[in-house]
Amino acid sequence: MTIKAPTPNIGGLGADPLTERIKEKQKKWKYKVAVLSGKGGVGKSTVAVNLATALAKMGYHVGILDADIHGPNVAKMLGVEKADVLAERMEDGRFEMLPPMADFMGQVTPIKVMSMGFLVGEDQPVIWRGPLVTKAIKQLLGDVKWGELDFMIIDFPPGTGDEILTVVQNVQLDAAVIVTTPQEVALLDTGKAVNMMKKMEVPYIAVIENMSYLICPHCGNEIDVFGKGGGRKLAEKEGVDFLGEVPIDLKAREASDAGIPIVLYGDTPAAKAFMELAEKLLRKLEEMKGKEEASNPE
Numbered sequence: 001m002t003i004k005a006p007t008p009n010i011g012g013l014g015a016d017p018l019t020e021r022i023k024e025k026q027k028k029w030k031y032k033v034a035v036l037s038g039k040g041g042v043g044k045s046t047v048a049v050n051l052a053t054a055l056a057k058m059g060y061h062v063g064i065l066d067a068d069i070h071g072p073n074v075a076k077m078l079g080v081e082k083a084d085v086l087a088e089r090m091e092d093g094r095f096e097m098l099p100p101m102a103d104f105m106g107q108v109t110p111i112k113v114m115s116m117g118f119l120v121g122e123d124q125p126v127i128w129r130g131p132l133v134t135k136a137i138k139q140l141l142g143d144v145k146w147g148e149l150d151f152m153i154i155d156f157p158p159g160t161g162d163e164i165l166t167v168v169q170n171v172q173l174d175a176a177v178i179v180t181t182p183q184e185v186a187l188l189d190t191g192k193a194v195n196m197m198k199k200m201e202v203p204y205i206a207v208i209e210n211m212s213y214l215i216c217p218h219c220g221n222e223i224d225v226f227g228k229g230g231g232r233k234l235a236e237k238e239g240v241d242f243l244g245e246v247p248i249d250l251k252a253r254e255a256s257d258a259g260i261p262i263v264l265y266g267d268t269p270a271a272k273a274f275m276e277l278a279e280k281l282l283r284k285l286e287e288m289k290g291k292e293e294a295s296n297p298e
Contacts, residue, residue, distance in 0.1 A: 044156070044179045045068070058279075067163050097144045104260065134162055168200045179208050181209065182224070207241070211226060211246070245273065249262055
């Protein structure tokens with residue numbers, strides 16, 4: 001699919017049709033959740049993929065958008081990187097992409113996946129400036145047949161750049177999950193991501209500490225490879241929720257390379273942690289939804 005340069009939205013010419021399509025589509029997504037980090041290398045995509053899979057394992061209908069245009073890897077982690085992206089002609093003559101799905105041989109409710117990685121060669125860099133990146137993300141939101149979803153999980157690139165602004169300006173997020181590791185340099189950047197979400201007035205913001213500790217395969221003791229407790233302290237400092245910790249699991253690398261989320265690896269420590277995180281996130285969102293409906297009765 002060719003992604004054309006964006007057309008300026010000049011006053012008097014009406015609203016951008018793509019923006020309007022995004023508005024309509026998101027009405028069918030019950031919860032919109034962003035997963036982001038202040039810096040790279042903290043396992044943000046691993047968290048996004050495993051949260052999505054945990055929710056699908058619980059029976060919810062989940063879509064996951066890889067909004068990292070320059071470094072997409074969600075499809076690989078879900079084992080669908082070789083899938084063909086088909087398109088369907090709509091009544092107005094447009095074509096909408098049909099997102100590939102992963103169900104891990106029926107272990108989970110099928111997860112709809114869309115990523116720039118489907119549309120470019122495996123080793124081909126995407127060398128685009130901001131406006132083209134913005135247009136691409138809007139197309140991945142508005143020109144894809146997402147349908148009805150309980151959860152739309154959006155995996156952001158690291159930092160606080162164009163991709164994040166584009167999504168937040170076009171999608172009414174219900175939650176932002178910020179991923180960090182315990183080490184100080186990661187926490188500094190995580191604070192920036194938390195405060196960006198505050199400025200964007202995202203209703204629910206929470207921190208997850210990934211790679212919190214390593215369980216020694218020989219003695220079973222916890223080893224604090226990157227320090228201890230930094231994620232919880234940051235959440236307390238910023239006044240946001242701390243969802244929990246995910247340990248370093250030696251099977252996680254094997255799982256990601258095989259395209260099988262670690263949350264499906266039975267009773268491993270990381271699998272248990274991700275299921276608990278997904279359950280906590282679900283409870284919080286349902287609680288917030290209930291309060292909102294109670295305060296705005298029809």
